[in-house]
Amino acid sequence: MAEIIDIRHIAKIYEMGDEDVHALEDVTLTIKQNEYIAVMGPSGSGKSTLMNMLGCLDTPTSGTYLFKGENVSEMSDDDLAEIRNREIGFVFQTFNLLPRATSLHNVELPLVYSGIRSKERIARAEEALRQVGLSDRMDHKPNELSGGQRQRVAIARALVTHPSIILADEPTGNLDTKTGQDIMALFMDLWHAGNTVILVTHEEEVAQHANRIVRLRDGRIESDTVNEFTNSVP
Amino acid sequence: MKITEIGESVRIALSALRINLLRSVLTTSGVVVGVVLVVVMGWTIKGLDSVWERTIGIIGRxxxxxxxxxxxxxxxxxxxxxxxxxxxxxxxxxxxxxxxxxxxxxxxxxxxxxxxxxxxxxxxxxxxxxxxxxxxxxxxxxxxxxxxxxxxxxxxxxxxxxxxxxxxxxxxxxxxxxxxxxxxxxxxxxxxxxxxxxxxxxxxxxxxxxxxxxxxxxxxxxxxxxxxxxxxxxxxxxxxxxxxxxxxxxxxxxxxxxxxxxxxxxxMEAFDQQVSTIRTVIWIVGIGLTVLAFIVGSIGIMNIMFVSVTERTREIGIRKAIGARKRSILLQFLVESSTLCVIGALIAMPISQVIVAAARSILIGPLEQDWVSVVSPFIQIDLLLIAVGVSIVVGLLAGLIPARRASALDPVDALRFE
Structure with a gap:
């Protein structure tokens, strides 16, 4: 399988007053197409920083990040925005939907920034919502939806651009157990359908869905193992 | 800049304004005054011209x-x-x-x-x-x-x-x-x-x-x-x-x-000069007042745009995360501020029309200045277009700094904003 992400010796250092905080140190990681990776670690382990890095929301202080062979670490803000738009689908813990927009419009939004015409946008957004089982909630606004439904809208938004990776940050963190399981089942379906999924979580149970688990501690990779217990392999 | 983003920007702007309708309308009051001044001044000058043309027409050039x-x-x-x-x-x-x-x-x-x-x-x-x-x-x-x-x-x-x-x-x-x-x-x-x-x-x-x-x-x-x-x-x-x-x-x-x-x-040209002197005086006074009103107006707009940017920091973060570039965010807020100003212009139009019609009938009626009757009681279309144009420019200028601030936000920080 082709490599999508190739991170070599990256470090991220934040300046907090006079002190330098090493959020990530010497992290090297490759991710291939159609992997299902869980990034685990306690809070403060650097998970969020790594996720921001992988999602091209932030650039490393040192080291290189090749995304499909392109050097992301030296890109401008606008080039990063384009990579995010084209290649990455984000799913956040707090859903991060636009509160005043309908489900359909929320899902359409990434395509607006890709410059796709309204007609095609709507068709693709409808298709993505169908995929997550929300055909009947297209005209609802986020506050008219349950937590699980909101997260499905967010997943549809992540899928609509057919990204190379889906990056989910604690996607079940704000959901009850049952709804969380439904969402995890949806990620499983997406993986089986050929998508590459990166899941950031601190819950062991959630991480067990993935076929590879990367554990972080104090900004370094502690372990990177294939998860043999994963319930189903594509 | 993708063409599709313009439609999106207008849509966002209108929905944002709808939500804060009262606030938006109040914010535009400076622009309203400015537009009223521009339109009434333009109408006065046009009126002066038409009265003058008629006078000259009777006497003969x-x-x-x-x-x-x-x-x-x-x-x-x-x-x-x-x-x-x-x-x-x-x-x-x-x-x-x-x-x-x-x-x-x-x-x-x-x-x-x-x-x-x-x-x-x-x-x-x-x-x-x-x-x-x-x-x-x-x-x-x-x-x-x-x-x-x-x-x-x-x-x-x-x-x-x-x-x-x-x-x-x-x-x-x-x-x-x-x-x-x-x-x-x-x-x-x-x-x-x-x-x-x-x-x-x-x-x-x-x-x-x-x-x-x-x-x-x-x-x-x-x-x-x-x-x-x-x-x-x-x-x-x-x-x-x-x-x-x-x-x-x-x-x-x-x-x-x-x-x-x-x-x-x-x-008759000798009198043309005097007419143009009157025109110039109207212009200078009018432009002075108008600029003043627009400065006050644009400070109001700028202020409310800063509020809007802060309120919507998280939204900006979401948009950036899913691929909005700096220019897209810039455009979004510029469209919003100029939409505010256009709303001001739209509010100003009926007000100006009422002022113009009232001024005309007071001059003709109680003040017995019946030469005013050759002046149109309606505001001319080109004046309305100029007013809208000027207010768009004011909106763009007033929105520039807040919009730049919004576009420069770091997506990670913006997403974390509560």
Whole structure:
């Protein structure tokens, strides 16, 4: 399988007053197409920083990040925005939907920034919502939806651009157990359908869905193992 | 910048404004005042122009007046004073020699003459002229008639009064046939000249006209400078006619070659300058007030845009995460601020229309300035377009700094914002 992400010796250092905080140190990681990776670690382990890095929301202080062979670490803000738009689908813990927009419009939004015409946008957004089982909630606004439904809208938004990776940050963190399981089942379906999924979580149970688990501690990779217990392999 | 983003920006802007409708409307008040000022000022200038065009149209742009005095300002008064008077003989000679003009009519003027009707007395200009002057637009009678060649020749005691005089002395009409005393001599009113002047041109309507021969009886021709009214026939002929008149006059008054004319050729253009001075004053005052209003307005807009950017920091983070570039965010907030201003312009339009219509009817009604009736009671479309254009520019300028701040937000920080 082709490599999508190739991170070599990256470090991220934040300046907090006079002190330098090493959020990530010497992290090297490759991710291939159609992997299902869980990034685990306690809070403060650097998970969020790594996720921001992988999602091209932030650039490393040192080291290189090749995304499909392109050097992301030296890109401008606008080039990063384009990579995010084209290649990455984000799913956040707090859903991060636009509160005043309908489900359909929320899902359409990434395509607006890709410059796709309204007609095609709507068709693709409808298709993505169908995929997550929300055909009947297209005209609802986020506050008219349950937590699980909101997260499905967010997943549809992540899928609509057919990204190379889906990056989910604690996607079940704000959901009850049952709804969380439904969402995890949806990620499983997406993986089986050929998508590459990166899941950031601190819950062991959630991480067990993935076929590879990367554990972080104090900004370094502690372990990177294939998860043999994963319930189903594509 | 993708074309699809413009539609999205407008959509966001409108929905954001809808949510904060009251706040948005209040914010635009400065812009509303600015737009009202622009529109009312534009309407005033256009009104002035149309009144002026009408006045000129009645008097005729093809009229020349040969005179000792120059009508437009900026001349050395002493020097004009020292010119020799134009005698009746010279005026008649010019009238006889002119070939290219439609009409050449000698005139005698008495400024500040007195006319009495019963116990009422007014100060006004008294003009002595011939029956031919009645055939020029300047002598068009709205009531009665001009004096004829027989009355001219016989020095008949007949008078044609200007519109203003008729209004003052005979507010209820019925002036024809009444006896008016001009310089103490009784004259019978036979006609009223139609309304021509406005503002500083009011003096045109405050004149009375009597035959030249009768003028001599009343005032005498001694120590008096005559002028000659020449009607060229059309504006195109003005140059030819002017050249001919100047040539004859120089010859008649024995001006040696190389010496400058010892008389002036006055045209309606002299008044154009005064009109343009009024225009300029309106512009300067209007622009000053407008700029002030727009500065105040744009500070309000800028302030509310900063609030809007802060309130929507998280939304900006989401948009950036899913691929909005700096320019996209910039555009979004610029569209929002200029939409605010356009809303201000839209609010300003009915207000301006009401002001304009009210001003017009107050001038015509209680203030009896009926020359205003030629001014349109409606705001012109081009003024509305200018107003919208100006308000868009103001919106873009006012929104620039907040929009730049929004576009420069770091997506990670923005997403974390509570």
């Amino acid at each position: 093809d009229m020349l007046y040969i005179d000792k005095w120059n009508w437009s300002g900026g001349h050395n008064w002493k020097k004009l004073e020292s010119r020799k008077d134009i005698t009746l003989k010279q005026a008649l000679l010019l009238a006889e020699r002119m070939e290219s003009a439609d009409l050449t009519v000698p005139l005698a003027r008495k400024w500040g003459g007195t006319v009495n009707y019963g116990s009422k007395q007014v100060l006004c200009g008294v003009q002595g002229t011939t029956h031919e002057y009645g055939t020029t637009p300047a002598g068009a009678a709205s009531e009665g008639r001009w004096f004829n060649s027989i009355e001219d020749a016989r020095a008949a005691d007949v008078v044609v009064i200007g519109y203003g005089i008729a209004r003052t002395l005979f507010p209820d009409g019925g002036s024809i046939g009444k006896i008016l005393k001009v310089h103490g001599f009784p004259f019978r009113i036979i006609g009223v000249v139609e309304k021509r002047g406005f503002l500083f041109m009011d003096f045109i309507d405050n004149q009375v006209f009597i035959p030249l021969s009768s003028f001599q009886k009343a005032y005498g021709f001694f120590d008096r400078s005559f002028s000659v009214a020449i009607k060229a026939g059309s504006e195109q002929l003005l140059n030819i006619v002017r050249d001919e008149a100047v040539g004859h006059m120089r010859e008649i008054r024995n001006v040696p070659p190389g010496r400058e004319d010892d008389f002036s050729v006055n045209e």
